[in-house]
Amino acid sequence: MEKRSENLTDLNQIGEFGLIDLITKDFKIVNDSTELSIGDDAAVLNYKNQKIIVTTDMLVEGVHFDLSYFPLKHLGYKAVISSISDICAMCGTTKQITVSIAVSNRFKLESIQELYSGIKYACNRYNVDLIGGDTTSSLTGLVISVSAIGCVSKSNYVTRSGSKPNDLIVVSGSLGGAYLGLQVLEREKQVFLVNSNSKPDLSKYKYVVERQLKPEAKSEIVEFFLENKIRPSSMIDISDGLSSEIIHLCKKSGNGCVIYEEKIPISKETVDTCEEFKLEASTIALSGGEDYELLFTIDSKYLKNIEQHKEFSVIGYITKESNTNLITKDGKTTPISSMGWKSF
């Protein structure tokens, strides 16, 4: 909840330049490739001979987030994570970000500082430099856009295309938690709207709520690939849901897949919360978004390496035929349809 007390600072009291100064002053540069950072007309990067990866994400209040239950610090963190996750999905390492915000005068300086404390936390956690951005006003809500810049090592980047028939399909971590966290928070919001004295006890839902409010990018998995000289044949991060991401991968390579429902990793906390909400855990794992896990295909010669890693689940394989099929727990074959979360 953004702060609403009398002794908070109006943004027009400090002006645009004062605001930029205050929110950016505590960021430190840690990467050699950052030659010139905040404070000039543009930043300058020096990546020598490396290939550079660039990605942008935009989040709009009321469309992508609801500040009545999404703390600004977490929002800043998550906005950065979602861009780092895109660089991870290319098998790259993030080095810099730019952050642009549009804010209405309903926000106070202290709220924007909260947002930037989350951004700073993410920068520290992932060794990323904040090198610039833009600050402007909006008529009502908050808009935040994060661009991330990174590089790939000699082993090169990994795209959404490139899988071959019989490649293994692998997913990291577990799925569906972030979506359920959102369901819990939405429910508590409705309770609060009816009775503003209600104090939600979310301790039972700590895991799923954290998956929603504080996701992580899988940079350690990229490091694992690089250290072990393993290269996935294609990769994507799961922001919209497993079913739509697997369809993206298959379409891009002109092939299909078989996925086993029983192999899809779902945490116990997610299953328990699903039961309470009368939702089917596999459906949620297939269609719930925002887990930011990595989904990749890889030659089966790497099966040993994949099995050794505790974060990985092999959930199926790539087929020559272009059908994308799910084998259900009772052995039936059903087509996977794209049920991912869409912003339009």
Ligand code: ADP
């Ligand atoms: P210009 O007028 O050339 O666009 P600004 O006054 O907007 O310059 O920005 C001054 C410096 O502050 C630039 O280095 C810019 O990248 C940085 N900056 C502006 N807004 C932000 C922001 N919200 N977050 C991080 N850096 C910012």
Ligand code: MG
């Ligand atoms: Mg500007």
